[in-house]
């Protein structure tokens with residue numbers, strides 16, 4: 053099933069089960085609710101959860117995926133740019149792993165097509181987990197009889213690189229966050245969000261934020277240039293390679309400063325913002341978006357209302373707010 057916005061109000065990808073049984077979804081809205089359930093193999097989710105928190109995936113047993121993606125910090129690390137092996141700066145803000153299973157591409161520059169492919173990156177990167185091959189990881193995990201039996205229970209062929217990636221990816225697919233107040237509103241509960249949040253949502257649409265941040269994740273389904281109205285990078289200064297975004301993948305000049313539009317789900321939980329961690333607050337991020345993506349100087353009143361809308365995008369993980 054794909055979740056790409058096709059420019060219409062097509063919600064054919066939403067099943068009856070997703071409507072809370074009410075059968076009601078505000079069909080014409082350009083944002084869709086996150087499904088309430090996902091069918092995932094529990095054994096693999098549990099193994100993947102363990103691997104996600106496993107420092108043996110790094111060269112000196114010091115760094116796990118969870119070092120930079122803390123589940124109690126909205127799936128990020130709260131830093132401007134993430135620090136990996138022995139404090140090396142990755143030069144990029146760690147995106148949340150919540151709802152990563154629904155993204156159309158992974159990473160700020162969209163360099164990975166799937167979660168499985170994405171997992172190769174941090175393990176192999178010298179600056180992140182120290183530059184490990186899957187063979188190195190397999191050797192370490194095989195020394196634990198506990199891991200060997202857990203893999204044998206979950207997979208016919210035991211501990212392999214593909215199975216490690218598969219389990220971690222299935223765990224990440226379990227990190228979906230349904231039932232946000234805004235989703236309850238979309239499913240027909242008029243009182244799930246305040247009048248201010250509704251006004252903020254209308255502004256989000258009328259200013260045009262929605263042209264880039266839409267679909268189920270309120271983002272995560274297209275690439276866009278950062279700095280359409282004005283040179284964000286010149287104004288910020290200190291331009292580094294990772295600021296080139298998608299250009300680093302395609303070497304195509306038209307991809308300079310092009311990034312995957314990030315999801316705004318659980319956005320109040322994942323400061324600081326942008327690929328560079330430059331805006332420290334959501335207030336600042338919203339104003340910069342107005343300025344550089346829409347060419348408008350948003351009045352504080354409107355920023356506040358948009359914020360009230362964004363707050364309603366915080367969903368639940370395992371039944372509790374993210």
Ligand code: HEC
Pocket residue numbers: 104109115116117118119120121134135136137142144145146147148149152155157158159160161167170171174175179180181220224
């Ligand atoms: C040193 C910190 C660090 C570690 C360790 C790390 N990550 Fe990340 N993660 C990042 C950063 C920074 C990015 C953005 C990378 C990019 O855009 O190229 C990222 C991107 C991601 C994404 C893409 C999210 C999106 O919205 O596009 C996923 C999924 C992810 N990491 C999962 C993992 C997994 C799984 C592991 C362990 C195997 C891991 N990360 C280890 C910092 C880290």
Ligand code: HEC
Pocket residue numbers: 256259260261262263264265276277278280311312313314315316319322324325326327328334337338341342345346358
């Ligand atoms: C032309 C496309 C476009 C428009 C219009 C747009 N955005 Fe964005 N938005 C982006 C991109 C691309 C990024 C990533 C910026 C970066 O990483 O440097 C982003 C990032 C953000 C972030 C930070 C997300 C994060 O995880 O760091 C917020 C919040 C945000 N936008 C809100 C808004 C609001 C509110 C509006 C309307 C006032 C808006 N955006 C309009 C494309 C757009």
